[in-house]
Amino acid sequence: MKYLLLIIAHFLGDFIFQSSTMACKKRTSFKYMALHCIIYSGFIILPLFLFGPFGNVSIAFLIIIISHMIIDYARNVIIDKLNRSQTDHKTFDFMIFILDQILHILIIICSMNLVNETNEFGKIILRKLLVYLSLNQIHNGIILAFLYILCLSPAATFIKKIFVLFSLQDENDLKTKDDLVKSGYLIGVLERIIILTLGISGQLASIGFVFAAKSLARFNQLNDKKFAEKYLIGTLLSVAIVLFCITLGNLILIK
Secondary structure, rough: OHHHHHHHHHHHHHHOOOOOHHHHHHOOOOHHHHHHHHHHHHHHOOOOOOOOOOOHHHHHHHHHHHHHHHHHHHOOOHHHHHHHOOOOOOOHHHHHHHHHHHHHHHHHHHHHHHOOOOOHHHHHHHHHHHHOOOOHHOOOOOOHHHHHHHHHHHHHHHHHHHHHHHOOOOOOOOHHHHHHHHHHHHHHHHHHHHHHHHHHOHHHHHHHHHHHHHHOOOOOOHHHHHHHHHHHHHHHHHHHHHHHHHHHEEEHOOO
């Protein structure tokens, strides 16, 4: 449970509460990098202090935050060098994104091995939760929160990286078509949330209306072959991510 809470905190700090503006500007501005790390620290520190003695928790916190800064800085340096070169680096950029997230999560898991016992504050919180909820309900609530968070910004960022990787979208388009990007982002998020909710509740037959509504809104644009292909790939990627989340949920949720 403690590992999952920290991974949820990681996704909140690194995706949900990091705007695209902050993500771009932190590459060249120390102010935005520091702001991102402060926001990220706020999310990491909350679940950390539910577990273990203050000394161990402080060490784990410092390891996670300092390593996060180092990894982000190294990623920015590498991306900056790639941008200055005239070579096509889309594949390498995608691999850096995946490696970046793997390293962050591995460091969180390794750091939590320093924290082996729940402190008194954590025990009080857990006891109060158990007064109102069963341990199974707490477990399922954390799992569901994790799955829904995955379907928000992390899924949207992953899909965007896939689009850039296969030259379906230029990263510069994200700046020139702001309104379109925002509406597409919101549609994708709502699509994944609705499908995940229907899938978790066993209403898979009702998922069709989501595609019907989405296709109706984009009906005229589907005459453009390039848009139609991009639309289909984006939809299939979005559905594949949600189906992965539903499968994962069915495996680890306590019935």
